[in-house]
Amino acid sequence: MNFDPRFSGRKFASVGTRPIRPDGVDKVTGRARYGADFNMAGQLVGRVLRSPHAHAIIRKIDTSKAEALSGVKAVITAADLPDLTDGDAAMYDILDNCMARTKALYDGHAVAAVAAIDARTARQALKLIEVDYEVLPHVTDVDEAMAHHAPLINDTIFTEGLEQKPAKASNVTKRSQFGHGDVHQGFGAADFIVERSFKTEQTHQGYIEPHACVANVSTDGTADLWVCTQGHFVYRQHCAQLLGMEASKLRVTSSEIGGGFGGKTHVWAEPVALALSRKAGRPVKLVMTRDEVFRASGPTSATSIDVKIGARKDGTITAAEATLRYSAGPYAGSWAEIGAMTAFACYKLDNVKTVGYEVLVNRPKTAAYRAPSAPMAAFAVESAVDELAKEIGIDPVEFRIRNAAQEGTRSSYGPVYGPIGIGPTLEAVKNHAHMKAPLKANQGRGMACGFWFNFGGQTCVDLNIGMDGSVSLAVGTVDVGGSRASLSLVAAEELGIDYTQLKAVVADTSSLGYNDMTDGSRGTFSSSMATISAARNAIKILRERAAQMWDISVDDVVWEQGHAVAKGEKHGNLGKLSLKEIAAKSGTTGGPIAGHSELVADGAGVSFATHICDVEVDPETGSTRVIRYTVVQDAGKAVHPTYVEGQYQGGAAQGIGWALNEEYIYGKDGRLQNAGFLDYRIPVCSDLPMIDTQILEIPNPNHPYGVRGVGETSIVPPLAAIANAVSNAAGVRMTHIPMSPPRILAAIEAEREG
C-alpha cells in the first residue's frame, strides 16, 4: 500500500475543532462498561492469595482444605501455570510475577488463587490455603540493593553491559551508557560546576479503576477475555503464550478503561483468571482490591541519581554527566536506560555522559508510568540546571534558552534532532504572563523542561461505510482519554464529511489485525495515521463507484469535500455525488464500501514541554500549596485541542502529586505500609489550582497532519518545576522527592541551624 506519511501542511475543516466525544453520553449516564461492569452467566468469583513476606522461599503450598470447602470450584498455584515461555526471559518474568514459582519476591506477590461461587467463599478459601515460607532477608531501597552486603534477589543474574563479565551475581541487572564528547575535558573548561545527588521515591499510576477481568475458557480450547487494558492484542499474545493457547482462539475485548497511565500495559491477573476458568470449567471474574492494586501492580521506579553540570561564565554548558540508579522490582528492566537517554535530551551539549544501573529490589515489578523514567531524570537534571543558572547569575529561562537543543543538534542519546519544540516552549514561557505574576511572602516560582520520545507501532483500522452513508470506524488502540473523538475527526477530515456522520469503536482482537498497545503516546499518532490511510483507501473505492455510476473513467473522478466530482470539461454537467449517494447504490456497484489499513506507524516526533509553577510554603509546617501552574508543550498538531489540554493538565497533576506527597512507604519488615488512597496521597480537587495550558504546534514531518503524540511529556517537567519553586520559596535546595511536609520542614530547620 502506497501510503505517504509525510506532513502535507493541509488546511483543516474538522481537525482542530472540539466536538463532544462519541463515548461521552454513555460515560455521563453510567452506562459505559468498565472492567468490573461485565458479568457472565454462571460466573465464579476469583481471588488471589498474596505473600505477606518481601522475600521468601515457598517450600510448600497445601490447598487441600481450600479445595474441600463447599462452593470452591478451583484452586490454582504455579503448578497450574506451567512454564511455556521457551527461554523467553521477559515472558518468564511476567509468568513468575503472575504466580510466584519458587520464591515470593515482594509483599503482595501472588502465590495461589481460588475460584468460588461467591466472594465470601473465595475469601474463606484463601484463609484455608497453607503456605510454608522460608523467610529470606530482603532489600527494598535502591542504593542498599547495590551495596556489596545486600541480600541477593536472583543469584542467576550477572550485570550485563560491563566490559568484563562479572564473577559474582548481583542485584544490578544491567549497566547502560550514553553520550558523546569528553566530559572530563568539558568540566576542565567550566567556570562553574554544580554536583548533587537526588532521590525519588516509588509512585503508582494511581488509576481509579482496579484491574478487572472476566475469563471464560471453553472445553474446546477457545476462550473469551473481557478486560480493562491499554492493549488487548498484547494481552492476548501474553495470555495465549502463558496458557499454551493459539492466539486466534482467545478473543480479548477491551472494556472501557478507567485509567492506565502505563499500569495496564502488561498482564497480572488475566492469566490467573483464565487458568482458574480452565480448571473450574466456568467463567471467572477477577477484580483486584485497591490494596492489591498498590501491593502487586503498577509502580514506577524509585531512583537515586547523581548529576554534575559545568558551564562557562557566559552561560554555555561545557559538560554534563549523570549516574542513574532505578529500581526495577525483582525482575530485570530497562528503566535506568530510559532515564539515561532522556536526562539531558533538552540540551545542546558537546560533552555528555550518562550511566544507568537497573537494580533489583523486593518491591512489585516496575511497570511503565507515563513517560517512564523521564520525570526522575528531569528532576535531577533540571534542579541542577536551575542551581547552576543561579550560581552563574543568569535567569534560569535565559540559561536554558542559551543551551537548548535545536534542529541539527546531536541529542544526548545519540541521533541528531529534526525540527523540535524545546526552544519555542522556552520562548513561550519567557513571554508568558505567568512569569510576571506577583509573588507574596513565602511564595516561590520554578520552571523546568521535559522531553519524551513518543512511539508509533503496529496499527490497524477498518473504516466501513454503511448504505445510509454513515461511517463506522473500528480501531485497535484502546481509547484511554478521548481518542475515539480525535480519530473520528481525522476520518471526517479525510472523507470530507461531518463528524456526526461517524461512529468510532474499539474493536476486539478477533475483529481486527494486531495492534500494539496504547502506550508511548502513540494512540492518536498511530491510529490517526492508519485512519488516514484507511479513509484514503475508502475514497479510492468511492471514486471507482462514482465512476461506475456516471459511467466514466475513475481517473476523471476526484474527491472533494465529501463528494465525488467529475473533473474535466466533458463531465461538466455531471454535478457531484455525495458519499451518501454513492453508498446508497453500493449494493449494485460492487458491494460494501470499506477502507482498511494495516501499517507500522513509525517516525513519531519527539516532544518537549516547559512548565512554570508557583508555590507557597508554610515555613513552620513545611506544607506546600501549588498556587499557579502553566504548561507549555509542543503537540505537533492538536487534533482535538480540548483533550490535548486535558492530557497536559492530567500529566501536570500527576507530577504535582509525585513531587509533593505520593510515595510507597515500606516498613522494616519489607511490607508496604500505605496500600490505599488514604495514605497514598494523590492530589484531590482542593489541592490544585486551575492548570493553564498553551499548545504549540511544530509539525512532525513524519505524520500527514504533523501529529506528534501528547500523552506523556506533561508528567516530565513537574517534579523539577515544583522542586525549583519550593527551593526558591523555602530558601533551601530540595533533593528528595516527594517533598513531603516533614522533608521540607527538616530541610528548612537544617538550613536555619546552618
Added chain:
Amino acid sequence: MAGVAVSTTINGDAVEYLCQPDEPLLDVLRDRLGLTGAKEGCGTGDCGACSIILDDRLVCSCLVLGAEAEGRRIETVEGMAHGDRLHPLQQKFLEHAALQCGICTPGFLIAAKDLLAKNPDPTEEEIRFGLAGNLCRCTGYDKIVRAVQDAAIVMKGA
C-alpha cells in the same frame, strides 16, 4: 447467614431486594440490581467513585450496608437524566471534556449535583472543597471545576 429483605426507592422507583447483612450497598446496586454506574475504586470511602445520594445526603455507597437502605431514598447516576434529556451537569461535563477515562465521572456528577442543590452559586474554592472526596487521576480537575461552574450558571437560569 440470613438474608435481609429490603424495600427501598431507587431513582424514584420502588425496589425490593434480598442482601447479606454485611453486604455494602454498592455491591447490592452493582451485583444484584445491575446499576453499575456507581464504581468501586477503593471500597474504603477514599475515592468517591461510588457516590450516591441517600435521603438527600451525599454518601459513599461502599460505606453503607444494603440492609440500611430499608425505607429510604437512593439517587444514583442512572437517575440523573430525564428520558433523553441530560441533566445540565451531564451536558456540561460533555461540553467541557470534564472526563477522560470516565471512571470517576458518575461519582463526580452525583457529588456535584448534591453540591449545587445545597449551594447553587459556589465559588471555585467551594467547588474544589466540595468535590475533594472524589478522586480523578486523569484531568487535574481543571475541566471538572469549569463544567460545574458552567452548570451552576445554567441551573440558576432554569
Added chain:
Amino acid sequence: MRYIRPLSIEDAVGQLAGSAGPAAILAGGSDLLVRMKGGFVEPELIIDIKGITGLSEIRATADGFSIGAAVPCAVLGENAALKKAWPGVVEAAKLIGSKQVQGRCTIVGNLCNASPAADSVPALVAAGARAVVVGPSGKRTIAVETVPTAPGRTSLAKGEIIEAILLGSQAPRSADAYLRFIPRTEMDIAVVSAGVNLTLDEAGVVTAARVAIGAAAPTVLLVEEAAEALIGRKLDEAALERLAKICSGACRPIDDKRGTIEFRRKVAGVLARRAAQTAYARAGGK
C-alpha cells in the same frame, strides 16, 4: 451474621450485652465497614442504632447541647446554635473524611474508634465534653478523654453504648478552635492536631483554658501545663511561645507513614499556638 435495627436504647444494650459472638454498633459505618472490608473485624451481630428515637438529634438542653450518637457530622455543621457556641468542635467534626463520609460519620463513632488521630476528639476534650454511657447496669456520664484508653481500645464495658455527647453552654467571652495538620487539603488523617478552648475576662486576660493535642500519643493529650501557661495572661508572644514549647514537649509521638516524631513534635506546638490565637480572637480578645 445478623443485622438488627433496634428501636430503643434498652433493646440495643440488651442485644449487645447478650450477644455471644463479636457484635458491632453501626452508626455511620465509616470505620466499621472499612474494617469489615479489610477483614480486621468479623462481627456476628451488627446493631444499627439509627432507628433509636432521639439518637439522630441534636438537642438544646438547659446546660448546653446533647448530640445523639447517630447524628452525622454534616448535621453538626448545619446547626447554627451549635456552630455559634462551639465552632472548634464543629470544625473538627467537619474535618473528618470527605463530604461523603461527613454524611455518615458521627463524633461518637470517631471517639469509640479510639484512633489517636481522631479529629473530633481533641476538640471535644478541649471543650470539656462528656459522654452519656448506657449499659446493662444503667446510665453514667463520663469525661470524653476517659473513653479511649489505647489505640483501638475504650473504657466501655461489654454491653455499653455511648448514647450522646454533652457539651456545656459556653460562658461569655469564651470560644474554642481546632486545627490539624494534613499533607493534602482534604481526605487525610491528622498527622498531629490541637484543640484549644479559652475563656477571657473583660480585659482580654485568659481566665480558663483547656488545650488538647491529638495524634501525638497513644491517646489524646489534655495538656494542663499548657492551659496554665495561658491562664492569667493575655495571649502575648511570650505566652504563645511558652504554649508551643509545652505542647511540643508534651508529645510522645511515633514515626509512621504519616509523619516523623520530630515533625509531630514541632508542628504540635505550631498548631496549638495558631488554634489559641483563633480561639482568643473568637472569644473577643484583641
Added chain:
Amino acid sequence: MVEVTLWGALSQVAGGNSKVEVEAKDIRELFRKLAEQYPGLEPWIDRGIAVAIDGTIYRDTWSKELPPGAEIFLLPRLAGG
C-alpha cells in the same frame, strides 16, 4: 555503505566498536549484516532495536531505506506509559 553508531552496551558486543560500517540499503539488511559481522548482536536484535535515521526513530519498519550519507543510530527499544 552506511556508518552505524551503536550505543554503549551494543558496542561492547560488537568488539568495542562504537561505529561500524555496513553495506545495507534498508533496516532489514542492516540487521542481517550486523548479525553476520557481529554474532554477539543477534540476541539484541531479536529483543528489538530501534533505528534512528537522520534523527527519526524507527522501531518496526524493516523496509525503511537508509539513504546514502544518512546518520544511522541504533537505540534500545523503549517502553512507554
